[in-house]
Amino acid sequence: MKIGISACSNGHLPEWRNQISELEKVLKDMNIETVLSPHIMRTLDEYSGTDKERAEDLMRFYTDDEIDAIYDISGGDLANGVLKYLDYDTIAKADKAFWGYSDLTTVINAIYTMTGKPGVLYQVKNMVWSCGHMQKKRFLDYISGKNNDLFDIKYSFLQGNAMQGVVVGGNIRCFTKLAGTKYWPDMDGKILLLESLGGESGQIGTLFNQLDDIGVFDRISGVLLGTFTNFEKAGLTLSVYDLLKMHVSDTLPMACTRDIGHGHDAKAIIIGKEYFFR
Structure with missing residues (x-):
């Protein structure tokens, strides 16, 4: 090879x-x-x-x-x-x-x-x-x-109990750089994966605002949250999930995993592949 x-x-x-x-x-x-x-x-x-x-x-x-x-x-x-x-x-x-x-x-x-x-x-x-x-x-x-x-990702649901769709996204700050360009994926029916190394409440919150403002949360079939390294270390009152709930409906499935992110123990996930989480 x-x-x-x-x-x-x-x-x-x-x-x-x-x-x-x-x-x-x-x-x-x-x-x-x-x-x-x-x-x-x-x-x-x-x-x-x-x-x-x-x-x-x-x-x-x-x-x-x-x-x-x-x-x-x-x-x-x-x-x-x-x-x-x-x-x-x-x-x-x-x-x-x-x-x-x-x-x-x-x-x-x-x-x-x-x-x-x-x-x-x-x-x-x-x-x-x-x-x-x-x-x-x-x-x-x-x-x-x-x-x-x-590629064996362990996850748990925060809201709902199943979601299916092609996974897009990854690092939230970097993914949003594609918004408004021809490289931005069609979000209809997708599972949006989000993780981050940097950022606390303000930085992550404003990126959720951006995704909300361009209508992402109305089009996707679910959200998979990976790790948010610096956010989690900061000991903040609001969690990433708390921030995200400000922007999504009660019916949108959301799950979280410790296996995807910037941790040295992170596993791999395929962007552009259909997944069924349940």
Whole structure:
């Protein structure tokens, strides 16, 4: 197996270079050959390259028949800059999935909107972080076909008891950057996944306002809440669920999971795939 490692969002800091080397070793031990894109490390402020250069890196992986899958290891703010430079016809024809998390929410959802192809919300660097041993086992079991624990999401309902639809969304701040663009998914009947690293009541509340103002909560079939890392650490009076209830009807199904988000123990979920939660 041969994979491409991309960085469509912010460039890596110099002190993160060893994480890339460690990740390459982990994957090599799984008999996975890695090809690094040229623009991963920061060269100018937060940029590893121009938007066009980073998009070209990604497209080279899509056009290389030897590359079986693409894993983006970046995050931050810059990923939506590549969207206008991607060749969606080529992506649609390629038999390979794009994996990434956080700011790569923009790329995954844009690819789904423009091509219908699903992508995976997951950070492969989880295998070299604090829960690396567990993550390596999950990932190896998945690629070897032993089990699907990497994607086995545990959840509980906050409102209602069932929901079905194609999952879209991911990181709430990054997902809302697509609003008003051609990359925004059709929300009719979708399950909206939302999670976040940063943000407390004001930041998360205003993003819920934005989703409400553009009519999202009237069109979707349900909401799946992942973890909201900094919000949960802040010890606030209102929960994320409390904030969300200000914007949704009593009949909209809502569930929560600890398995999706920015935690180093996070599992993977497929954006653009139909799920039935009950």
